[in-house]
Amino acid sequence: MIQSISTELETQLQEKIDFKTKPIGSLGTLETIAKQIGQIQNTLSPTLNQPTIVVFAGDHGVVKSKPVSPYPQEVTQQMVLNFLQGGAAINVFCNQNNIDLHIVDAGVNGDFPENEKLITAKIGLGTSDYSEGPAMNSSQLEEALAKGKEIVKDLHQKGTNIIGFGEMGIGNTSSASLLMSYFTGIPIEECVGKGTGLDDNGVHKKAEVLRSVFDLHSSNIKTPIDAIQFFGGFEIVMMVGAMLEAAALKMTIIVDGFIVTSALLSAYYLDKNILDYCIFAHTSGEQGHQKMLDHLKVTPLLHIGMRLGEGSGAAVAFPIIKSSVEFLNKMATFKSANVSEAN
Template sequence: MDELKKLLSGIEEVNREVMNNSKNYIDHLSKPIGSLGVLEEIVVKLSGIKGEHIKEIKKKNIVIMCADNGIQESGVSSCPREVTATVTENFVKGTTGVCILSRYYNNDTTVVDIGVDKEFTDPRIINRKIRYGTSNMTKGPAMTREEAIKAIKIGIDIVKELKNQGYDLIGTGEMGVGNTATSAAIISVFSGIDSDLIVGKGSGLTDDGLSHKKAMVKKSIEINKPNKNDVIDVLSKVGGFDIAGLCGVFLGGAIYKVPVVIDGLISSAAAICAKELSSKASGYMFASHLSAEPGAQYAMKTLGLEPMFSLGMRLGEGSGCPIAFGIIESAVFTMNNMDSFNEAGIDKKDYIDIRKQ
C-alpha cells in the first residue's frame, strides 16, 4: 500500500494555464465562440493533460482486462463461466466487436489476463494473473486487500509500458462473466443509490433472472458491508480483478499524463474507484458513450462527466472507445487546421497563435 500511496501522491492537477491558452486560441478561430461545443472542450482538456496545446494523437490503445468472477456461480449471468476464456482468446484473434471497431478506427488493443480461469499459451495475451477468478462475493469478500492493490498496480504498470511505447491515448475494456453484477455493487456503494436501480440484464437475463441478480447483488453488499470511505475495502469485498486493474489504468493515466477513455458500465465503476483514490484522476478521463445498462447514468453522475454520445450500446469490451477515439482525433484535427480570424481576414485582438509556439 505504501508504494501505491507514493504513486498517488505524484498525481498533479491538469494544467489550467495551458487550458486557458488553448481556449483563447480556439476562441480566435474563424467561428462563433463555443460553436463547436464538446469538440472544443475535448481539445482544451487534452491540452491541460499534456501540458501543451495538443496538435495530434499519435498512437491509441485499448487495455482489455479479463477475469472471472466468483459471483457467476450464483446465477447472475446467462453465460457460463467458460465464456470469459473464450472471448479472451477471441480478442487476440481480432474477431470481437471491439476488435472490428478498433480495426476501423486504427487503434491497437492490449489483452491482459488478470484473473481468467484458464491458462493461456498465446503470447499475445499478457499474463498478469492474480488467481483463477475472484471468490463468490455473496458468501464473503471477493478478494483480499493485497490482491486488490496488486491488481491496481498492474493497471498502473500497463499504462507506463504503453506510454513508453509511444501511446498517447488509452481506452478501457474488459471481459468477465458476472462483471455487471460487481460493477453494480461498486456503483451502488459509492453513489448511495439502491442497487436494484443499478442492476441490469447484462448479457441478456430474463425478467426472473434479473430479479435474482438484484437479490444477489444486494446480498453481497449486505454480507460484506463495504466501507465507501475505503476504496480498497470496496474493491476487495464486492469488486473484480478486471475492475481493480482498470482502476489502475485510470490512475496510471493521471500519474503518467495520458488521457484515458471510459467505455461503459464496468469501466465506469473502475473510474469511480480511481476518482475516489485521487480526486485529481478524473481530470484525465473522457467518457465515451452512455451505456444502455440502467446504472450507467448514475455512474456518470457520480463521476461528474458527460458522455460524448449515446447509441444504445451495452457490449462492453471497450467497444465505445474506438468511436470516442475518432471523435477526439477529429476535434484535434479541426482545431489545428481551421483559419484564425486574422488568417480569414477578420480583425481580432489579443490573439496568440499557439500552433507556432
C-alpha cells in the same frame, strides 16, 4: 499522486479555439475536448500518440453458485480467444480507427496460447465467491493494482499518451453494481441491470443475490479500498490501478461503459483529480450507467444504445476525440484566412 491539469495555458487555448474561422462555441463539445487535452498535455498543439485500448479480462467466483448471468463462466475465456483471433467488435473498431489493442488476462479461469496482443498478468483463476466472503484477499488486491499500473507505465514509455479501457468477464456487471451502490449510496436494486441479457425475472433474482452480498459485507467495509477488495473483479481492480497510473502520467483516459465506469468511480474515490484526465465515451444501455455519470457530474460523448463492453464505446468515440485535436491544430484563424470577424 495525480496532479490537477495545468491551467497555465487555459486562456491561450481558449483564445486559439475562439479565433478559428467559426462562430464562437459552434463546434460544441469538440471545443471542450480540445481545451481539456491541451491542458492535460500543457501545450497549444496537443497530439494523440499511439492511441491504445487495453481490455482487461477476469472471471468471478459468484457465477458458479448464483444466478447473476445467463451465460456460463467459460464464455469469458472463449471471448478472450475471440479477441486474440481478431473476431470481436473491439478488434473491428480498433482496426478501423488505427488504435493499438492489448488484451490482459487479469484472472480468467483458463489459459491462452502466446499472442502478440496478450498480456499475461493473471492474479488467479477468477475471484472468490463474494456471496461467501471477500472477492479477493489483500495481497491479491495489491498485486492487481500494481500490475495495472505497470501495464500502463510500459505503454506510456513506448509512446502512448491516450488510452481507453475495456473489459470482459461473465458476472462483472454484478461487481460493477455493488461498487456503484457503495460509492454512490444508490440502493443496489437501482444499480442492477440486465448485464449480458437477463429478462426481468432474471434481473430481480440478480438483485436479490446482490442485496444479500451487500448486506453480508457492509459492516466490514470501512474504506474505498475495502469495497474494491470485497466486491471487485481482478479485471476491475487492475483497471483501477491502470487508470490511476495513466492520470499520474498525464495521459488522456477514454472511459467506456458501465463496468469501466465502475472502475473509474472506484479510482475517483482514491484520487478525485483523476476526473481531469477522463473523457467519457458513451452512455451504456445498462440502467445504472447514467446514474454513475450523473453522480460524477460528467457528460458522455455518445448516446447510441451501446451496451457491449470490450472498450467498444471508447473505440467508436475516438474519431470524435481526434477531430477535436485536428481542428485545434489545423483549422485556419480569421487572420490567417483573411476572413472578417464578427463585430
